[in-house]
Amino acid sequence: MIRSCAAVLCVVALAVTALDAQQTIAGRLSGRVSPEIAMLVQELGSAAAHRGLPVDPLIQKAIEGSAKAIPSDRVGTAVRLVVDQLDTAAAALRNAGLATPLDTVEIAAGAFAITAGLRGRDITEIARTGRPTAEVIVGLRVAGTLAAIGVPPSETVTLVSASLRGRRGAGDLLTLPGQVQTEMARGATPAQAAAGLARAAAAQARHGPPPDRGPPPHPPAPPHP
């Protein structure tokens, strides 16, 4: 009896959650997009949520299109493209062997990297570094940013993967696009700049951080009395 009640209540909760998601989408799109786009995003968003995908990128793209006065049919096409990119990113992360359900923020980060020009297999390779989810998310965002600067996919993946394996923190990863741009300002191509940084990151992963950045090899000796 108790088990049946619990099952019924869980079904009710799931239904309520789905209804809540639809209300969230409707509420955020209200007054911002045309009725047909709102209907399309609700339909695609519900299906995406059912597959474990984030719905925020769909809502953002619909609002962006309307704000830019883009015709509805082209907004619809762009929203569908976002769904495709999210599906591709999720599949790539699953191929990396990540536990399901996947983190929706991680999927969105992968989709952004794909928008910037990376491929599914690039996402998989970055996710296979085995670093914690939060670091992989930053890695994927940085990879997308590097691709947006013009770094080719292979050099992007090599640099980000080497940096992740070298256990560089999120703060360090976020400096990579700026470092590449600095090298470009000195005359290097994006590929050359990224390759140079990747070699340094790989060396750091093999030998540990440089002496001025890492912890001291031994604890400091206590002061003499």
Next chain:
Amino acid sequence: MTEREFHPQVKQLLDGELTLADLPAELRDEGEEALRLLAAVDREPVSVPSVTWRVMARLERKRQRRLAWLLAPALAAAAALLVWLGRPASPVASAPGSMVTVRFVLVAPGAHQVSVAGTFNGWDPAATPLVRSGSGDMWVATLVLPSGQHQYAFVVDRARWIPDPTAPAVDDGFGRRNSVLTL
């Protein structure tokens, strides 16, 4: 600050409509100078620890500890009750993190109004106006944004959407470019 009138094609370069390579040879020096002026503007992000996020994260942890004592049916019933009572929907998932102060700058000769719209303000062109810096053509706005990845564009005179000429950009899906900010 002295005003400097750039050639129209150099203005297009600053607007991100042309690249340096698109300029005729005689305008490249002027274009490089304009880009140097723009690059000289400090827009380095500054990390600002957020008290709000830390307080919210602590509250969230407290709530999670309490929830651990409840049974699944009670959770389901509570969820149903919350929705049917018309409580506001929970915000979009966003991991608590640091807030970062970012300065947006655009050189927009002849512009009467400039704003920035992006994923951080619901792409609302009226939400975040830039202010004219001095009497020149430089427009600036300083925002505090959550760490993460944002896309944005400048809106000039409520009509022209242009990417930030100093930032990486990606296809926006509508045949234009969005600038990217990764914090």
